[in-house]
């Protein structure tokens with residue numbers, strides 16, 4: 001087994017373990033609307049309808065927050081995540097799910113076929129952020145939404161940002177291409193989707209904070 005395969009296996013095992021953590025105990029700082037990550041996920045995912053596609057669902061940490069009657073497709077490139085996600089879905093009694101291999105840069109679904117695309121802590125890791133966002137735009141139906149929760153770069157010149165920039169070269173090699181210092185909020189308005197609404201907040205885990213969370217809508 002080469003190092004990259006071992007890392008992917010270990011990462012999947014870690015994400016599987018993280019499913020047992022209670023997202024209600026991850027407190028949001030400087031976020032007047034929501035107290036915890038669990039509350040935020042309930043608000044963003046709990047009312048979705050029809051056809052939902054989640055990029056990089058990992059071990060399925062968000063599955064518990066979706067309504068039962070949606071039709072869910074997950075596109076997850078790390079094959080070692082799949083058994084953990086399938087186990088999570090089984091435990092939750094979710095039947096209407098389809099887990100596919102693939103990447104956000106090349107989503108294996110037709111144009112304008114999805115009502116909502118979801119990403120939680122994935123845009124930090126994709127190989128090509130612009131291409132991923134263009135793919136999301138391609139597969140969304142007119143009026144569809146892209147819903148996201150992402151950790152992002154700290155403010156330019158801040159200590160957080162200096163630490164993120166310093167640690168990032170090692171971090172991304174250890175954590176499956178996760179970048180600490182992506183300015184994702186700058187790219188979102190550039191992809192030609194319509195409204196961009198998001199909150200900014202922090203969590204008490206240094207380096208993977210601040211966060212942004214919200215949605216972008218495609219023109220009707």
Ligand SMILES: C[S@@+](CC[C@H](N)C(=O)[O-])C[C@H]1O[C@@H](n2cnc3c(N)ncnc32)[C@H](O)[C@@H]1O
Pocket residue numbers: 015055056057058059060061062075076077078081102103104105119120121122125126127128176178
């Ligand atoms: C930090 S994990 C987050 C997993 C899950 N979304 C969650 O919130 O627990 C990042 C996930 O993104 C996936 N990923 C990495 N590169 C990707 C890409 N190019 N397209 C889609 N998913 C990708 C990884 O395999 C992993 O499952």
